[in-house]
Amino acid sequence: MTKLREASRTAVSAGAGAMFAAVAAGRLPRWLRVTVVFSLVVLACAAGLLGYRYISRPAVLTVATGSVDGDVTRLMSLVATRMAATNAPVQLRIIDKGTALDTANAFAAGETDLAVVRGDIGDLSAARSVVIMTYAVVLIAVPPGSSIESAEGLKAKTVA
Amino acid sequence: MIAAGINQQLVAAILKAYDLDRMKLTLKDLSPSEASQALQAKQAQALLVVMPISEKYLAMLGESFRATQS
Numbered sequence: 001m002t003k004l005r006e007a008s009r010t011a012v013s014a015g016a017g018a019m020f021a022a023v024a025a026g027r028l029p030r031w032l033r034v035t036v037v038f039s040l041v042v043l044a045c046a047a048g049l050l051g052y053r054y055i056s057r058p059a060v061l062t063v064a065t066g067s068v069d070g071d072v073t074r075l076m077s078l079v080a081t082r083m084a085a086t087n088a089p090v091q092l093r094i095i096d097k098g099t100a101l102d103t104a105n106a107f108a109a110g111e112t113d114l115a116v117v118r119g120d121i122g123d124l125s126a127a128r129s130v131v132i133m134t135y136a137v138v139l140i141a142v143p144p145g146s147s148i149e150s151a152e153g154l155k156a157k158t159v160a
Numbered sequence: 161m162i163a164a165g166i167n168q169q170l171v172a173a174i175l176k177a178y179d180l181d182r183m184k185l186t187l188k189d190l191s192p193s194e195a196s197q198a199l200q201a202k203q204a205q206a207l208l209v210v211m212p213i214s215e216k217y218l219a220m221l222g223e224s225f226r227a228t229q230s
Contacts (some may be wrong), residue, residue, distance in 0.1 A: 038198035068163065068192070071216075101166050118210075119168055134212040138170060143199055143204045143225050155183040160162075160195040 058091045064106045064115040066097035072116050072133075161194055162209050170210060196224035 007144040020035060022028045028036070063080070073096045080092035095112055097103040104122030107115035116133060117124065138160065142148045148157065173180050187208075190198055198204040207224065211217040 002211045100163075101167075118166070120169055134214070136212050138174065138208070138210050140174075140206050140208050140224070141219070141221060146205065148206055151178040151180065152178050152183075154178075154180060154185050154206060156185070157205040158186040158188060158198075158203060159208050160188045160190045160198045 015145070056089075058087070058089050060091050060093055061114055062093045062095055062112040064095050064097050064101045064103045064112040064117075066101075066116075070096075076135075126158040154158060162190065162195055162207070165189075167210055175209075177202065184215070192220070192224065199224060 018135065039088050063076055065076050067073070073094060076094050080094050083091050092114075095106070097106050100118060100121055104117045104124065106112055107127065109116060110122040114130065115127075117127075118136065120127075141149075141153070148154060175185070185229065188198065188204060190204075195204070199207065204214055207221075209221060211221070
């Protein structure tokens with residue numbers, strides 16, 4: 001099988017070489033030379049077009065997302081759709097991981113290129129910030145009329 | 161508190177900063193809907209959440225407290 005493949009490759013090379021030699025030496029009829037040159041030009045254009053498309057194709061990055069209310073995934077999907085619609089050189093593929101913790105773990109495991117995560121969750125030692133989406137704050141909130149007015153007021157209380 | 165798994169480190173830091181360990185503070189891991197019920201039933205006196213300060217999330221927080229008044 002390998003010998004047959006080698007033989008066919010040699011035959012094709014020999015044929016192409018003989019064709020070039022014949023065209024170069026002017027031994028072929030004029031119409032055939034025109035056809036061969038035209039075919040070569042078409043082939044070169046097609047190869048150039050394919051090469052251009054290959055070089056200019058967008059880089060696709062995977063993004064892990066996840067939140068309890070699904071807002072992060074929805075927002076990133078909108079961003080990804082917009083980038084795809086405008087033929088941006090970088091496009092995003094959203095991977096919904098369900099929760100923020102799973103998102104951080106997937107990113108830390110190298111499953112995705114990017115992730116929308118909180119800075120204090122999981123192992124993000126090798127991560128770098130690209131965009132800060134929002135600032136989250138910690139709130140200890142009490143119902144209206146509560147006697148708790150400071151951290152000291154939380155003594156012997158239950159925090160949900 | 162909401163989503164204890166995620167907020168573990170944060171809560172530990174808060175407890176340490178405010179010395180809440182000594183105050184016999186009880187922390188309950190609840191979902192948002194359970195937290196609202198716990199406040200309503202007076203099983204919890206405060207709510208710890210980590211969220212962006214946006215209209216949507218503040219409204220959600222307000223909603224859980226409105227339920228305690230009704």
